[in-house]
Amino acid sequence: MATSVVQIRMDNELRDDAAQMFDQLGLDLPTAIRMFLKKSLAVRGLPFEVREEIPNKETRIAMENINNGSNLSRSFSSVAELMEDLNADDPI
Numbered sequence: 001m002a003t004s005v006v007q008i009r010m011d012n013e014l015r016d017d018a019a020q021m022f023d024q025l026g027l028d029l030p031t032a033i034r035m036f037l038k039k040s041l042a043v044r045g046l047p048f049e050v051r052e053e054i055p056n057k058e059t060r061i062a063m064e065n066i067n068n069g070s071n072l073s074r075s076f077s078s079v080a081e082l083m084e085d086l087n088a089d090d091p092i
Contacts, residue, residue: 015029022032039047055063065071076082 019029
């Protein structure tokens with residue numbers, strides 16, 4: 001069977017991390033990529049579900065901010081105090 005060379009661009013960290021993970025599974029990176037392509041052909045699509053990460057990046061950052069106590073608005077001791085602050089800028 002004739003073969004051909006396929007080149008892809010990716011950042012070094014992704015390549016190194018993937019190569020290390022596949023090495024732990026007893027695979028080299030080219031073999032893992034061939035396995036991905038063969039499985040894609042077998043299922044006639046991507047061999048995994050493609051969906052937005054839950055929580056998404058923005059939500060994860062907000063959760064980290066809460067856990068770290070950074071980038072937060074001021075706290076309120078009551079709902080009335082919160083509502084007073086929310087309505088402070090209203091021209092009514």
